[in-house]
Amino acid sequence: MDIQVETDVALIGAGPIGLEMAVALKKETFAYSHIEAGCLGATVDWYAPGTHFFSSPERIAIAGVPLCNVDQTKATREQYLTYLRSVALQHQLIVRTHERVVEAKRSDNGDFMLSTIKSTHGVGGPSEQSYLPDPEATKKSYKAKKVILSIGDMHIPRLLGVPGEGLAHVSHYLQDPHRYYGSKVLIVGGKNSAVEAAIRLYRAGAQVTLCYRQKELDKERIKYWLYPEIQFLMKKGVIEFRPESVVTKILERTVEMKSAQNGGKTVAHTFDSVLLLTGYEQDGSLFDQLGVKLHGAEKKPEFNEQTMETNVSGVYVAGTAVAGTQLRGVKEFIETSHVHVERILASLKGEQPPEGGSGAAGDFLEN
Template sequence: MLDILIIGAGPIGLAAGLEAQREGLSYLIVERGCLVNSIYNYPLNMTFFSTSERLEIGGIPFTSLNAKPTRAEALEYYRRVADSADLNINLFEEVQHLQPEDDVYRIFTSKGEYPARNVVVALGFYGIPNLLNVPGEGLPKVRHYYFDPHYYFRQKVVVVGANNSAADAALETWRKGADVTMVVRQPELGSIKYWTKPDLENRIKAGEIKAYFNSSITDIREREIDIQTPEGRLTLENDFVLAMTGYQPNFSFLEKIGVKLSNDEKRYPQYDSETMETNLPRVYLAGVVCGGMDTHVWFIENSREHAVKIIKHIKEEQQAEKV
């Protein structure tokens, strides 16, 4: 019997494990992919907007070569956290369902089942992309994840999006020899790192990266795409589409286990902001999943305190039961 089963081995799931360990609670972290799977899937050359100390968990220092760490440095840090604390983690094991049984939960995974008194859902949002919902989106040339720019050398690449992911993909692939076109729904570029935005704006101004604003892709075919622009429809030759349109939490999993979601497009999950407990007794949310479709609200630096709140509440509940 576990005191806590933690779903997700991202930074906030690890933070919850560290807090549980410090409070002497039995716990298990279960992750469907690799350790900090979302960070692993970030672009190869990605640099965080946050400084290293704001990515720290459990009070364990994170030092990096520069003020803003890279993806590789973050992976190294979280591996060292997991090893130095000897965290109890099962990787490549997916949680499929929770079943309440009296005052405990039975958690069924792809590899077994576990009884636990409390469950912490620390799912990220990087696993389910927001789709374009246009014909041809299922073609192999359409990518919702961008990793390494070398792959696109001498290719005609369309990047969809206006924010950081789109900016990084456009600039990096262009610098590695791609013919890059951006398609942006908005009238201008969005929220982009301050050291990246002027670079992209200058490339667009110089005509080195083409950009269509107030525009959207309407059809994707093997060798070309259609774009609806303010001036009318445009057909371009195309080898790859990088749809950097954002991601969303696994709402179907939350609904499946019984967590209530708002009925509007934001799909906010129901939870107590003081304890992080959901409408399900002893089932807690932590991290970016708390924001519903507003995935920009919660980051590592402002959601790592969720772990502290949760473990504090669980300890208080345990002590109350003993009285």
């Protein structure tokens, strides 16, 4: 393979933590290449317009750059993406955007060889499938002494595994609420994403039904400002709640559901759109290719907590990528990940890992 880029550190992923890592590498004058499959902050980019973070601004600020907004409330998707661009500009970061790493392996002399292809989107999101017609023609190769995987953990929607899940009117991603005006929408799920979508789509003029497999919504797992609101709207009857219900089949016009309300019988209801907001999984293929061991149902990568180095010497993991797929409640967020940057930097410099670090304990809630 012809090597097109040779570098000391290949940093993969330009979400908030990848960018924070890039600033740290640049400050310490490491030779590094930063590769991102989509745009800066590609995961945040696919949130629906106007989505608010639940983390306070100071917890998601990176690289010591304050995140200020006009009304001192939680940042929106748009404010945060603007902020990420400002951080990149301020630190003159070079990010090779729209290049996806598709192959990663260690060569006999110990260097890491990476191949990328041009990609129009990040890894994850509603446009994930749209590759270019001839990806091979866009292939690029990299050689690096170390690799940092800050690739996130929300790459693939968690599928229900029912017939019809791939139909055009079915999505695993909330898009602009405006698009749902005047339509009948079924939302499947019972955590933050589903509850937030239900409230927003109702306000955008959709007729909303929320289908959840549990008996009731779990107050502990829903943002504290959303829970009373959804309860109020369901009680008022403007959002229909179908507890203890599971979707069994999706057709062009109808959705078949089994529900305790119907004594466990399958009943078909008519909907224009179906939103399956049941969570996301990590694509661990780069870990596999590099020989990083993955553990448990979460497929959590093996790494040293002090240095963030995986079981493969020279391969590090940062950000929410450390979690694998977050199955038993979300515990890894931006705010828990800042410390990864300090640990990796210390390890690359051959220094003692920092004590404690700046990872703040937060009020964690799932999406």
